Amino acid sequence: MAKKKTSTSKKKKTPRKKISFALSKQQKILLGSFLFFVGLALIFSFVSYFFSWQTDQSIVGIIEERELQAENWLNKFGNNVAHFFVYDGFGIAAFIFAFLVTLTGIYYFFDYAKKQLLRFWFWGLLVMLWISVFFGFFAGTRNLFSGVMGYEINDFLQDYLGLIGAILLMTFLAIVYLVIRLKMTPEKVGDAIKKTKKDIVDDFNTDPASEENSENLAQQTDYEKQVIEEVVNIDDTGSIDLETIVDEDNLEEPFLKTVIQNEIKDSTDSEVAMEIEKVAEEETVEENISKKLVEDFGEFDPTLELSNYKFPTIDLLKDYTGGKGITINQEELEENKNRIVNTLNNYKIGISNIKATVGPTVTLYEIVPEAGIRISKIKNLEDDIALSLSALGIRIIAPIPGRGTIGIEVPNKKPRIVSMRSVIASPKFQNAEMELPLSLGKTISNETFVVDLAKMPHLLMAGATGQGKSVGLNAILTSLLYKKHPAEVKFVLVDPKKVELTLFNKIERHYLAKLPNTEEAIITDTNKVINTLNSLCIEMDERYDLLKDALCRNIKEYNTKFKNRKLNPNDGHRFLPYIVLVIDEFADLIMTAGKEVETPIARLAQLARAIGIHLIIATQRPSVNVITGIIKANFPARIAFRVTSKIDSRTILDSAGADQLIGRGDMLYTQGNDLTRLQCAFVDTPEVADIVDYIGSQKAYASAHMLPEYEGEEGGTNLDISVDERDQLFREAAEVLVIAQQGSASLLQRKLKLGYNRAGRIIDQLEAAGIVGPFEGSKARQVLVPTIDALNQLLENESNNL
Numbered sequence: 001m002a003k004k005k006t007s008t009s010k011k012k013k014t015p016r017k018k019i020s021f022a023l024s025k026q027q028k029i030l031l032g033s034f035l036f037f038v039g040l041a042l043i044f045s046f047v048s049y050f051f052s053w054q055t056d057q058s059i060v061g062i063i064e065e066r067e068l069q070a071e072n073w074l075n076k077f078g079n080n081v082a083h084f085f086v087y088d089g090f091g092i093a094a095f096i097f098a099f100l101v102t103l104t105g106i107y108y109f110f111d112y113a114k115k116q117l118l119r120f121w122f123w124g125l126l127v128m129l130w131i132s133v134f135f136g137f138f139a140g141t142r143n144l145f146s147g148v149m150g151y152e153i154n155d156f157l158q159d160y161l162g163l164i165g166a167i168l169l170m171t172f173l174a175i176v177y178l179v180i181r182l183k184m185t186p187e188k189v190g191d192a193i194k195k196t197k198k199d200i201v202d203d204f205n206t207d208p209a210s211e212e213n214s215e216n217l218a219q220q221t222d223y224e225k226q227v228i229e230e231v232v233n234i235d236d237t238g239s240i241d242l243e244t245i246v247d248e249d250n251l252e253e254p255f256l257k258t259v260i261q262n263e264i265k266d267s268t269d270s271e272v273a274m275e276i277e278k279v280a281e282e283e284t285v286e287e288n289i290s291k292k293l294v295e296d297f298g299e300f301d302p303t304l305e306l307s308n309y310k311f312p313t314i315d316l317l318k319d320y321t322g323g324k325g326i327t328i329n330q331e332e333l334e335e336n337k338n339r340i341v342n343t344l345n346n347y348k349i350g351i352s353n354i355k356a357t358v359g360p361t362v363t364l365y366e367i368v369p370e371a372g373i374r375i376s377k378i379k380n381l382e383d384d385i386a387l388s389l390s391a392l393g394i395r396i397i398a399p400i401p402g403r404g405t406i407g408i409e410v411p412n413k414k415p416r417i418v419s420m421r422s423v424i425a426s427p428k429f430q431n432a433e434m435e436l437p438l439s440l441g442k443t444i445s446n447e448t449f450v451v452d453l454a455k456m457p458h459l460l461m462a463g464a465t466g467q468g469k470s471v472g473l474n475a476i477l478t479s480l481l482y483k484k485h486p487a488e489v490k491f492v493l494v495d496p497k498k499v500e501l502t503l504f505n506k507i508e509r510h511y512l513a514k515l516p517n518t519e520e521a522i523i524t525d526t527n528k529v530i531n532t533l534n535s536l537c538i539e540m541d542e543r544y545d546l547l548k549d550a551l552c553r554n555i556k557e558y559n560t561k562f563k564n565r566k567l568n569p570n571d572g573h574r575f576l577p578y579i580v581l582v583i584d585e586f587a588d589l590i591m592t593a594g595k596e597v598e599t600p601i602a603r604l605a606q607l608a609r610a611i612g613i614h615l616i617i618a619t620q621r622p623s624v625n626v627i628t629g630i631i632k633a634n635f636p637a638r639i640a641f642r643v644t645s646k647i648d649s650r651t652i653l654d655s656a657g658a659d660q661l662i663g664r665g666d667m668l669y670t671q672g673n674d675l676t677r678l679q680c681a682f683v684d685t686p687e688v689a690d691i692v693d694y695i696g697s698q699k700a701y702a703s704a705h706m707l708p709e710y711e712g713e714e715g716g717t718n719l720d721i722s723v724d725e726r727d728q729l730f731r732e733a734a735e736v737l738v739i740a741q742q743g744s745a746s747l748l749q750r751k752l753k754l755g756y757n758r759a760g761r762i763i764d765q766l767e768a769a770g771i772v773g774p775f776e777g778s779k780a781r782q783v784l785v786p787t788i789d790a791l792n793q794l795l796e797n798e799s800n801n802l
């Protein structure tokens with residue numbers, strides 16, 4: 001329930017609500033055509049109303065009497081509507097309204113910018129009112145030109161302002177319109193008048209010599225005519241050959257002057273009237289196109305395809321505590337306190353203060369030793385204190401970082417299960433503003449512990465068998481299922497044990513990602529793991545290219561940009577879901593495929609954080625050949641369940657402690673320096689089954705999320721030399737090379753006393769079996785199997801697979 005609440009309150013915050021008014025393209029086309037035809041209907045009714053209004057007047061307002069017919073082209077409907085708008089309304093100006101409706105239809109149909117349309121409406125309605133009042137001014141009575149509105153408004157104006165006042169107001173309004181809407185200025189008016197005048201004059205003076213001139217010419221002497229002809233000899237550019245004029249002494253001065261002046265004036269006149277080509281102003285967009293896209297279509301919603309998807313409800317999870325909180329056993333606390341104090345006193349360590357914090361599985365006793373006591377002394381007494389408390393799993397933290405006290409963690413006699421339900425329902429998880437929130441469990445002070453996988457950015461989990469690793473993985477996956485929509489996260493599940501993660505098959509088309517052309521989304525086969533890892537590397541490279549193209553630094557920025565429609569899907573951009581790769585039993589994989597798995601994993605771990613691919617790797621055997629340096633270096637976040645030795649604990653956590661855990665989900669978490677002791681949330685298989693059933697029964701995508709195709713190289717672990725054809729000394733040879741970690745034929749020759757050819761053949765067979773790497777020129781081949789154990793495992797697997 002709490003989940004639902006937060007999701008609705010979240011929605012309220014997002015601006016998407018506003019967008020629900022935005023119309024889709026189809027809706028706009030439909031609305032556009034509807035308005036267009038309504039507008040046309042109005043125009044037809046109005047036009048015919050002017051012819052038929054007198055005849056039809058008697059049936060205005062009548063709708064139900066079917067035998068009555070109106071003469072209006074749209075019959076009674078047209079008559080009524082036109083009567084309303086024209087007669088009762090705005091008279092002839094009502095046509096403006098009809099045109100506006102039609103225009104609106106066109107605007108919606110072609111999806112033009114609506115700002116312009118708003119302007120049309122605003123000014124259109126004002127002009128309609130003005131025209132209607134204008135006609136009302138001239139009409140003495142109610143009439144068809146002004147409509148009742150125009151007549152009444154005019155009447156009111158005259159009563160209120162008087163005749164002159166009304167005229168002044170109307171003229172002023174007309175000027176306002178001309179100045180604002182048509183951008184008229186006195187100069188423009190002057191120019192326009194001049195131009196019209198000139199056009200009219202030009203129309204009359206079609207001959208270059210004007211009538212006036214020709215009249216004058218008639219009165220002139222032949223000589224003068226000749227001069228004028230010469231003078232008028234204006235070349236194409238309009239310049240006049242003045243020399244001709246100056247040479248003529250006989251010329252009658254005043255006459256010449258006027259002629260020249262006239263001609264010059266004419267020629268300059270023609271320059272003034274030069275037609276200036278209108279430069280088309282480029283249209284500017286007032287709003288960024290992506291903003292318009294967002295306005296029109298709303299933000300891109302990746303969840304749209306499964307918009308009805310319902311997140312699993314909290315009641316699918318069980319409450320193992322029976323609704324009770326932590327019960328404090330006062331006696332037990334007192335007893336433990338006394339024992340601690342006594343043990344320390346035996347070693348002459350005085351305590352000035354002691355404080356207990358009761359957690360679900362352990363209680364932390366915080367001790368402040370008396371001044372002068374060396375911390376290392378207490379640390380060394382760990383085993384003695386454990387002995388005196390007769391309890392397993394005592395961990396001493398000396399000192400507790402940041403507190404200046406010494407902590408002694410003592411397991412409770414009755415550990416309490418932390419149900420997944422309680423952590424999922426906690427406000428800390430529900431309100432977590434994280435990309436990939438994981439609610440791992442509860443801390444020693446009984447607080448829900450939520451971390452962001454996206455920040456980790458990869459997680460390494462280890463623990464001996466039966467200590468809660470599988471439950472831990474399920475808790476992680478469940479957290480994500482409760483928080484992330486199928487569009488936002490995809491899982492790639494690798495499960496060599498073939499049993500732990502099979503349940504998740506049911507949500508294949510919702511949450512899983514797989515290689516194209518594969519049937520099962522959950523990967524159990526080593527070869528497929530290699531292909532999938534390489535495919536993820538391709539996906540990673542593709543994502544980096546997309547991010548580079550979009551100038552984004554990480555997937556979050558990229559997806560935000562994509563949601564705001566700033567990235568064009570036609571350029572290959574797409575919403576990028578997070579990809580979480582989960583590998584159970586990593587040791588198994590490393591044993592069988594070695595470098596072929598390690599290399600892509602290391603690459604992904606090093607680079608994939610920014611582009612949203614996160615790795616969770618779990619292993620039972622945290623030995624150094626499984627968790628190699630390169631893997632460890634790239635997995636700062638680690639979870640350790642109980643392990644069997646201090647060495648294993650060091651391998652995972654770089655410090656002891658995991659060997660002192662009590663099992664059953666008791667774990668240590670580190671994301672760098674501090675170790676946090678947690679009780680892992682418990683989610684049982686039937687609960688997971690219910691959750692995946694709940695999700696699986698809902699509408700899904702057509703298929704699982706497809707990863708890029710990767711063509712695996714032939715060879716490698718593919719057995720192209722059949723096992724039967726192997727040399728008798730194959731196994732021995734393999735052992736020799738694995739022990740020496742050197743893949744050379746000459747070593748085999750020496751150790752097994754073989755000829756060159758036979759050693760070479762065996763090397764080929766070893767390569768085919770994936771034990772040694774390919775030929776590398778003068779260097780010895782790489783040995784891909786790290787230990788004899790691994791070799792045994794590999795050969796055993798091989799014979800099982802046959």
Ligand SMILES: Nc1ncnc2c1ncn2[C@@H]1O[C@H](COP(=O)(O)OP(=O)(O)OP(=O)(O)O)[C@@H](O)[C@H]1O
Nearest residue numbers: 417464465466467468469470471664665680681682
């Ligand atoms: N968080 C937990 N709270 C309570 N009990 C737990 C918790 N985690 C595990 N257990 C108990 O421990 C048992 C073994 O856990 P789980 O199957 O997770 O071990 P595992 O480490 O995955 O073992 P393996 O590696 O053999 O698969 C569970 O059946 C359950 O009874």
